[in-house]
Amino acid sequence: MPFESLSAETLGNIYVGLLGLAVLLYGILDGYDLGIGVLLPPRDEKCRDAMIASIGPYWDANETWLVLAVGLLLFAFPEAHSQFLQTLYIPATLMLLGLILRGVSFDFRAKVVQGHKRRWDFAFKYGSLLTTLAQGYMLGIFVTGLRTDLWAQGFALLAAFGVTAAYAFIGACWLILKGEGKLQEKAYKWARRGLVMLAAGIIAVSLANLTLHDDVRDLWLSAPWGIMLMAIPLTCFALLLMCGVLLKKLPEANGKGEWLPFFIALMVFVLSFAAFGISYYPYVIPGKLTIMDALSDAGSLRFLLVGTVVVVPCILAYTFMVYRIFAGKAEKLSYY
Amino acid sequence: MDVLVLSRLQFALNISFHILFPTITMALAWFLFYFKLRSDFSGHPVWMRIYRFWVRVFALTFALGVVSGVTMSFQFGTNWPGFMEKVGNVAGPLLGYEVLTAFFLEATFLGIMLFGSRKVPNWLHTLSTFIVAFGTTTSAFWILSLNSWMHTPQGYEIINGVVYAKDWSEIIFNPSFPYRFAHMMLASGLTASFVLAGLSAYRMLMGDEKIAPRLTLKTGLYTAAILIPLQIFAGDMHGLNTLKHQPQKVAAMEGVWETERGAPLLLFALPDEEARDNRFEIGIPNGASFILTHQTDGEIKGLNEFPDEHPPVAPVFYGFRVMVGMGLLMLAVSWAGSVYLWRRGALPRWLQYTTIGMTFSGWVATLAGWYVTEIGRQPYIVSGVLRTEDAVTALPAGNVAFSLTLYVVFYGILLVAYIATLGLMCRRSVAIEEITDKERSDIKDPALGAAKA
Structure with missing residues (x-):
């Protein structure tokens, strides 16, 4: 068997890295399309058509990163997976129902009679919203170390709001990149609002985070590591500030730099995720279960790693290819 | 009801709803590849019309398969934690390979297949269609390998009550896998063939006189006529394999109590x-x-040889008869239909109605067959290794009752919407998809050019 020389510790780190990659890519990719779902305006059908057209070729593959993430958690860290989903049974169910509504609405809306189309759009919007809220809530409870007390619930609600704002923001930035005319104007407006909510959300979640685990607080408030780590939130806020300025200036720039807000949103996601990862490593469930506690059999992990090192680069390559093929402004969806 | 019964009902509901859609898309993807190839080689626009109609059916079906599949992937953690604790070292990598080698392939190239034919060169569009078909089959390969291992486990050892993998090729190619894989792929082929034939017959009934539905009616019925004897043969082989490895299941299927x-x-x-x-x-x-x-x-061997180790008899016994009965009906309809189409080029009215009625016959047979094999494995979730009752969650029954109720409501609505939408798509196709004069003059084959496409 290849990778025989890798120790269990190394394997654990590799798999937690893969898991992180899958979660991060899921957050960014399904984040923007769920965000667009949340933003769908109830009274403007043309706008909804254009918004949904901008995610048409991608959403399916975007959602697959969630399956990979939950799969990796399942077989690399079965104990963590089972604790996580047992505690969060109801929110996980609601998230799945939201994803079902969102996913099927996408196809039904294009194929049913006019009167029903609105209903499916409604299902699309509220399915997306249910998903983002549930995901944020689950993230919140997860960060507390699967606590269920009142303070943890409050934190989770804050996270639900924060994640929804983050998705709506990156969704609006995607629309700036892919949309034109009236839709793009709206997208600028949404992005400006989303930016404020996101910034507020990041501050609130970060501060609340310091109260949850002593070692996390000690890490961030220690010298010299804490000071060096402060570069992450500082960069993050510098980027958000820059984005705020850009969102005011770009509408007059004749289409130049339309990719910048999305790029900044992407960087903010990466930085926030990095801060999250640094805070909780080496735990797979914060404060409760470490990588090594939860790691499954090394032999099975090696067997899967063989495929992973071959296949994951291919997945990234053809995902990149599809984004290249459909680059440029979104066109009306047609099966041609 | 206790949490075991509720969890089993929920799993049965989820997987029954899920399997409806991949059963169609696995084979429909290959049909689409065939239509695309016909289009590429003949240059006749009708094949592209056919492709476009059926790619829409595919997209809708695939979406339902994806969302119900995502739900499936969470069920292990939410309801069956004991499954992963005991056999996760075998099940995990197999599921992982399915996600890595199949799901991403399908989902990514589906975008090109659906929306990319004007954005990419034609060869890449044809290749994408092939890749999606290949991806769906790969997905079936891994999941059926895992499922078969749960029926006929081998290549493992148990240390401290936990299963460890010893030999991956023995695990992947376990004794029942080749039979189950062949049986399921043929079931998919038959299901898609009857959907193809049924919806085409419905289009014609609604007054669609173009050649597209006539061609797909033929494609569907001829394919079914070829596949059904193969399926009966594969099913028989699978039955013999089951007799060897799971005699108690066969005893329940045949209703044999005493040896x-x-x-x-x-x-x-x-x-x-x-x-x-x-x-x-x-x-x-x-x-x-x-x-x-x-x-x-x-x-x-009779059921009495396996006290406390044999499945509940009635569902297995009846399920088996429903499956076989449906198979024989498929044989009769596809052969009669093929003879009529071959001799007279059209179906008589009664057979046209029967074909429409048989549109989803594949679903009935497939579900009945899966009930036979899955209930037939009880009381085990992994034959001889893990009993179902030992794998279930310790959550309060109320939680599962809540989620189960929501799934029942959602899936009920979606199934009705799915069938209604397919009907609507057929009725709409009557008025559209006309071939232009320009296209007609470009057609080389005069016989086809004269007809409406």
Whole structure:
């Protein structure tokens, strides 16, 4: 068997890295399309058509990163997976129902009679919203170390709001990149609002985070590591500030730099995720279960790693290819 | 009801709803590849029309398969934590390979297949269609490998109560896998063939006189006529394999309580688990022995040889008869239809209605077959290794009752919406998809050019 020389510790780190990659890519990719779902305006059908057209070729593959993430958690860290989903049974169910509504609405809306189309759009919007809220809530409870007390619930609600704002923001930035005319104007407006909510959300979640685990607080408030780590939130806020300025200036720039807000949103996601990862490593469930506690059999992990090192680069390559093929402004969806 | 019953109901509901859609898309993807190739080689626009209609059916079906599949992937963690604790070292990598080698492939190239034909060169569009078809089959390969391993586990060892993988090729190619894989792929082919034929017959009934539905009616019925004997053969082989590895399942399928030589083939009976006997038996003497052992006085092990280790008899017994009955009906309809299409080029009215009625016959047979094999494995979730009751969650039953209720409501609505939407798409296709004069003059084959496409 290849990778025989890798120790269990190394394997654990590799798999937690893969898991992180899958979660991060899921957050960014399904984040923007769920965000667009949340933003769908109830009274403007043309706008909804254009918004949904901008995610048409991608959403399916975007959602697959969630399956990979939950799969990796399942077989690399079965104990963590089972604790996580047992505690969060109801929110996980609601998230799945939201994803079902969102996913099927996408196809039904294009194929049913006019009167029903609105209903499916409604299902699309509220399915997306249910998903983002549930995901944020689950993230919140997860960060507390699967606590269920009142303070943890409050934190989770804050996270639900924060994640929804983050998705709506990156969704609006995607629309700036892919949309034109009236839709793009709206997208600028949404992005400006989303930016404020996101910034507020990041501050609130970060501060609340310091109260949850002593070692996390000690890490961030220690010298010299804490000071060096402060570069992450500082960069993050510098980027958000820059984005705020850009969102005011770009509408007059004749289409130049339309990719910048999305790029900044992407960087903010990466930085926030990095801060999250640094805070909780080496735990797979914060404060409760470490990588090594939860790691499954090394032999099975090696067997899967063989495929992973071959296949994951291919997945990234053809995902990149599809984004290249459909680059440029979104066109009306047609099966041609 | 306790959490075990509720969790089993929920899993059964989820997987039954899920399997409806991949059963169509696995084979429909290959049909689409065939349509695309016909289009590429003949240059006749009708094949592209056919492709476009069916790619829409594919997109809708695929989306339902994806969302119900995502739900499936969470079920292990939410309801069956004991499954991963015990056999995760085997199940995990197989599921992982499915996600990595199949899901991403399908989902990514689906975008090009659906929306990319004007954005990419034609060869890449054809290739994308092929890749999606290949991806769906790969997905079936991994998941059926895992499922088969749960029926006929091998290549593992148990240390401290946990299963560890010893030999991956023994695990992947476990004894029942080749049979189950062939049986399921053929089931998918038949299901898609009847959807193809049924919806085409419906289009024609609604007054669609173009050649597209006539061609797909032919494609569907001819394919079904070829596949159904193959399926009967594959099913028979699978049955023999089951007899070797899971005799208690076969005993339940045949309703054999006491071990006997020359067991009859029961056409009908009411199995009575309390009396441990059948009532109202109608059977062909020595039939079961002949089919299963290919000898009229062959010995069939009875259920009483497996006290507390055999599945509930009635669902397995009835499920098996529903599956076989549906298979025979498919044989009759596809062969009669093929003869009419071959000789007269059209179906008589009654057969056209029957074909429409048979549109989703594949679903009935597939579900019945899966119930036979899955209930037939009970009381185990992994044969001889893990009992179902030991794998279930310790959550309060109320939580599962809540989620189950929501799934029932959602899936009910979605199934109705799915079938209604397919009907609407057919009715709409009557008015559209006309071929232009320009296209007509470009057609090389005059016989096809004269007809409406």
